[in-house]
């Protein structure tokens with residue numbers, strides 16, 4: 001039986017790198033893995049519209065969140081199907097990204113967001129790996145600028161604090177990782193955290 005795992009954190013923290021390493025490691029153990037990401041995991045055509053720095057539309061935070069949620073509703077259905085066939089699901093971002101970016105970052109009301117999420121994000125990750133890094137460091141690692149990476153440092157500092165606040169509220173789900181360490185050291189800590197979920 002597989003579990004739903006998510007990777008979260010600010011820009012350039014190493015989510016994609018660590019999600020891929022974990023997927024490879026699980027596959028080498030003979031597990032089926034569905035490696036996926038947001039935005040675009042449910043409605044792939046929405047990714048470009050949401051992230052392009054030249055997006056022609058000024059989006060209100062509410063509209064932005066609802067578009068991420070539309071993608072997530074479809075994505076959740078796919079994740080549910082994978083879990084039902086026994087696969088592990090590793091998602092590079094899920095609902096916590098919206099809570100951090102549109103909630104803490106843009107100032108949307110978290111209670112309203114969670115009401116929408118009851119339908120659009122019905123799945124709870126078993127574990128969420130939060131790769132924590134000062135925004136300056138993450139932004140300097142990121143190669144391509146999307147619409148969010150172009151936001152000012154104060155926005156990214158709120159996103160980071162938002163993530164830490166979410167983790168503080170759910171210590172049983174979040175594993176906070178210092179993302180300034182070498183890739184392999186972080187990967188080892190992630191492997192240790194999921195060992196109790198793995199069979200013999």
Ligand SMILES: Nc1ncnc2c1ncn2[C@@H]1O[C@H](COP(=O)(O)OP(=O)(O)OP(=O)(O)O)[C@@H](O)[C@H]1O
Nearest residue numbers: 010011012013014015016017141142179181182183
């Ligand atoms: N622990 C690390 N130390 C130094 N560099 C790293 C580390 N992890 C990843 N990187 C490098 O930082 C860059 C961003 O990594 P990655 O794409 O995995 O991050 P991300 O969190 O998915 O980024 P984004 O949020 O922008 O998609 C890549 O060039 C990657 O090789």
Ligand SMILES: Cc1cn([C@H]2C[C@H](O)[C@@H](COP(=O)(O)O)O2)c(=O)[nH]c1=O
Nearest residue numbers: 038039068093094097098101102148149
């Ligand atoms: C799911 C989700 C994402 N975002 C933002 C966060 C990042 O800036 C981009 C995704 O880019 P990545 O290179 O794939 O990490 O989108 C957001 O603001 N809200 C969300 O729900």
